[in-house]
């Protein structure tokens with residue numbers, strides 16, 4: 215029997231630290247566990263990361279926090295999905311939408327898949343995801359994904375938010391739940407004879423003890439990396455981007471409900487709408503361009519060449535630790551690893567890492583075997599998401615720079631899982647069967663894989679003799695989706711109404 219945990223120390227007060235604090239505090243509520251977040255007064259938070267997946271809603275729902283409470287405080291907006299502009303050069307596929315799956319898709323996804331299969335056989339039919347998903351129509355119309363109460367389907371959506379404000383909000387909520395906050399800079403950690411962490415050492419020479427430590431120290435990885443020397447698995451062979459630039463711009467009149475990811479010369483740029491501004495950024499590879507050139511390219515795109523708007527330059531380390539839970543330490547957030555933000559999955563992985571750990575905590579099972587099972591599961595989450603991101607680069611058809619050519623040609627250990635998906639697609643087999651066979655639907659649903667492969671236009675030339683060539687080329691769903699969209703209201707109006715409810 216292990217001793218029950220009584221004192222948990224979370225090192226770091228970024229989004230990951232406060233999110234972990236809230237998830238753990240909620241899980242051990244009324245069990246007499248003391249949770250303390252220790253945060254350096256001199257090392258700031260990374261302060262970027264403004265898009266989410268739909269799973270973030272579950273985080274707030276589990277804590278009983280209403281959208282009308284947290285969204286206005288964080289300048290948050292709704293997100294129906296992501297448009298990928300310029301990743302493909304195939305005619306008709308220069309821009310495509312990756313939808314967040316909603317209930318209506320149960321009706322439209324099979325129609326999309328049928329058309330994709332016909333197009334794979336060479337038939338000249340529509341197979342662009344944008345035409346088949348409600349969330350795409352919502353994004354096109356700047357509509358909030360909150361349906362009128364008489365609409366009989368629920369919608370799934372993510373959020374955009376101000377990263378700094380979200381951190382402050384989570385901090386406030388964690389204190390309300392009894393989490394303690396200590397402002398102190400950690401210089402070292404002491405281990406006991408078994409290698410477990412016994413205490414962290416502060417700048418003034420004093421130390422703080424705990425039974426269990428959660429490393430949320432960002433890329434510094436103070437405990438999981440520096441102290442425990444947990445091996446790191448780099449993703450750099452497959453994902454070349456290692457730097458980013460972030461800068462704001464004016465939001466304008468309409469507030470979009472989508473992130474736009476645009477292919478740039480040596481990476482891609484994000485455009486994230488908040489209530490009061492756009493968050494923009496350029497994720498690029500420093501092996502192919504310099505920080506100055508990248509900033510110039512981003513400014514030119516945003517029309518900010520003459521502007522004195524400050525740009526923030528960031529370095530990124532892509533990969534993951536081998537063990538997210540090592541001895542009496544759990545790594546959560548950037549300390550455990552990072553995938554580039556193409557699908558805005560970092561906070562999602564943070565949430566899953568903390569929530570799945572809590573299942574073991576609640577059972578009181580902190581055994582070696584539990585650690586192994588847990589680490590395998592979180593590694594699979596990271597690698598599963600990595601594979602979907604690699605697929606964007608591998609399927610690009612740009613030839614304008616060495617960066618894009620190198621990405622398409624890259625064969626550095628393309629994971630087997632991805633090879634099988636590409637093979638199934640190219641052989642015209644059912645992608646759903648392959649995804650179910652690999653049991654990877656929990657990372658990205660079948661509709662997402664179809665959207666990516668079809669969105670990029672990975673089809674053979676049109677063949678007039680294909681068996682389905684007589685199919686109606688116009689939108690096979692008729693006006694079903696536009697009529698569904700009539701049940702949704704203007705995004706800016708919905709956000710304004712929400713603010714009045716506070």
Ligand SMILES: Cc1cc2nc3c(=O)[nH]c(=O)nc-3n(C[C@H](O)[C@H](O)[C@H](O)COP(=O)(O)OP(=O)(O)OC[C@H]3O[C@@H](n4cnc5c(N)ncnc54)[C@H](O)[C@@H]3O)c2cc1C
Nearest residue numbers: 226227228230254260263265400431432547548555560561
């Ligand atoms: C370019 C870019 C874009 C991104 N976009 C997205 C996105 O769209 N969606 C998404 O979900 N995520 C995104 N992310 C990731 C997201 O920013 C992070 O996952 C999130 O902010 C959590 O960061 P963190 O809390 O792990 O680290 P940080 O914010 O870096 O916090 C680290 C904390 O550790 C503390 N600390 C450090 N050293 C010490 C010390 N010695 N003593 C005491 N405390 C210390 C610091 O004070 C700080 O409080 C993006 C990241 C990057 C780089």
